[in-house]
Amino acid sequence: MGRHFLLSVSHSSRAAFHLRWRIALVLLVTAFCHQQYLFLVSRQSLAAKYSPTTFDAGHNELQPKFSRPDDDDSDFQDEIIANREAWRILSHGWEGKVFAYKDSVIKTFTPGQSPFRNCAPGIENEKWPTEIAASLRLGGHDNNISNAGLSENSNANKNMNGFLPVRAYFKAAATPSLVPEWHLVTPLLKGGNLNTLAKKTLLETKLKTAKDVDAHFRPAFERLLGNMQHLHEARYCHDDIKPANIFVAEDTRWLLGDLGNLRHTSHPYHSSRIWINNDQLRDCRANDAMRLLKSYLQFVKAAASDKERFDDDFFTGKEPISRLFWKASTDARTISAAQIQKLSMKEYPEQPAMLQENNESTQIRGTFRRLTLHKAVNKSLETRMGEKLARWWGMVGIFGVPNKEVCGF
Numbered sequence: 059m060g061r062h063f064l065l066s067v068s069h070s071s072r073a074a075f076h077l078r079w080r081i082a083l084v085l086l087v088t089a090f091c092h093q094q095y096l097f098l099v100s101r102q103s104l105a106a107k108y109s110p111t112t113f114d115a116g117h118n119e120l121q122p123k124f125s126r127p128d129d130d131d132s133d134f135q136d137e138i139i140a141n142r143e144a145w146r147i148l149s150h151g152w153e154g155k156v157f158a159y160k161d162s163v164i165k166t167f168t169p170g171q172s173p174f175r176n177c178a179p180g181i182e183n184e185k186w187p188t189e190i191a192a193s194l195r196l197g198g199h200d201n202n203i204s205n206a207g208l209s210e211n212s213n214a215n216k217n218m219n220g221f222l223p224v225r226a227y228f229k230a231a232a233t234p235s236l237v238p239e240w241h242l243v244t245p246l247l248k249g250g251n252l253n254t255l256a257k258k259t260l261l262e263t264k265l266k267t268a269k270d271v272d273a274h275f276r277p278a279f280e281r282l283l284g285n286m287q288h289l290h291e292a293r294y295c296h297d298d299i300k301p302a303n304i305f306v307a308e309d310t311r312w313l314l315g316d317l318g319n320l321r322h323t324s325h326p327y328h329s330s331r332i333w334i335n336n337d338q339l340r341d342c343r344a345n346d347a348m349r350l351l352k353s354y355l356q357f358v359k360a361a362a363s364d365k366e367r368f369d370d371d372f373f374t375g376k377e378p379i380s381r382l383f384w385k386a387s388t389d390a391r392t393i394s395a396a397q398i399q400k401l402s403m404k405e406y407p408e409q410p411a412m413l414q415e416n417n418e419s420t421q422i423r424g425t426f427r428r429l430t431l432h433k434a435v436n437k438s439l440e441t442r443m444g445e446k447l448a449r450w451w452g453m454v455g456i457f458g459v460p461n462k463e464v465c466g467f
């Protein structure tokens with residue numbers, strides 16, 4: 059009897075043991091399949107992101123120059139290289155560094171950080187930063203190198219309004235022992251970007267309320283929308299619109315800067331997993347336009363001293379600026395920069411605020427509710443975009459970024 063009991067216990071525990079192993083195995087296989095799926099999808103979307111931007115073939119500006127071109131630019135280029143010690147760092151980004159030297163800005167591109175997407179035309183096995191090709195295509199060449207900053211006609215041979223012209227571009231090494239890096243030289247804009255302009259406006263000017271700030275800067279925003287419309291009509295998207303990439307020539311003259319992410323409208327990145335997971339709109343033109351509107355609202359909020367009031371008004375659509383945002387948001391998926399421009403003219407900043415019956419927002423008091431509202435507004439205006447997860451699942455640390463294209467002539 060006792061022996062029978064022992065046998066039956068060991069049999070049932072053996073069965074439980076087998077069952078546990080089977081479950082563990084099934085879980086392991088499922089996890090492996092899921093990991094493989096994420097690996098493939100992530101690498102696919104990274105491959106899409108890092109695939110080249112197509113520029114009009116044969117565009118005569120797009121001719122790369124190595125080290126020392128024997129043309130008119132060489133003196134200027136020599137001066138830039140010879141005075142490396144005098145370069146003042148402006149920013150240290152993921153792709154490289156940005157320096158100021160006299161009235162020029164020099165952007166360097168560190169090899170290996172972010173793979174170059176485009177083949178340098180005319181050179182075998184050489185890629186160059188898409189930003190150089192894009193700047194040449196959109197900003198043209200700056201023939202007025204001696205001018206201080208960006209003058210009205212400094213990019214006289216430009217292809218499009220509102221983009222920085224190129225002063226020089228070349229590949230050179232900081233010292234003979236270092237790897238040569240691509241350099242892009244553009245005119246220095248004294249106003250920096252929209253973030254620096256917001257700080258300056260907040261501290262230095264008499265514009266105090268968000269409404270004042272909006273009234274002063276709205277024309278600059280509308281002109282920028284016009285420039286963006288031209289970019290989209292040429293079938294390109296900027297793909298990285300945010301306040302730090304809107305450069306300020308003068309307080310009310312703004313440019314679309316940092317063209318490193320410029321892509322043609324039908325580029326595969328716009329339907330990739332990274333794009334969708336970052337809540338970007340399928341139509342990259344609508345996406346650019348809405349991001350520009352969000353950047354402008356971020357700027358107005360940052361530059362205004364009545365930020366709490368801005369937050370209060372934001373969700374109620376009481377002021378013209380918030381009405382503009384919510385009206386544009388209704389058609390966000392298909393809206394164009396030109397349509398936002400038209401809406402902006404209707405919802406001009408000088409209009410009186412709308413009176414709201416039962417205005418709940420005025421009842422929002424207390425630190426916690428205020429903080430919640432502040433966070434909710436910032437979330438609605440977010441322009442962040444990342445690829446960290448795709449890099450993690452795509453094992454970029456081990457396999458690198460998928461970027462197979464071989465460059466020929």
Ligand SMILES: Nc1ncnc2c1ncn2[C@@H]1O[C@H](COP(=O)(O)OP(=O)(O)OP(=O)(O)O)[C@@H](O)[C@H]1O
Binds near residue numbers: 154163246316
């Ligand atoms: N021509 C310019 N004139 C004035 N400031 C400039 C100019 N070019 C760049 N900057 C400043 O340097 C900053 C970084 O430049 P940019 O966005 O081109 O580089 P980045 O390395 O791509 O930066 P990030 O990776 O942060 O986007 C800009 O936000 C701007 O403040």
Ligand SMILES: [Mg+2]
Binds near residue numbers: 302303316
């Ligand atoms: Mg930038």
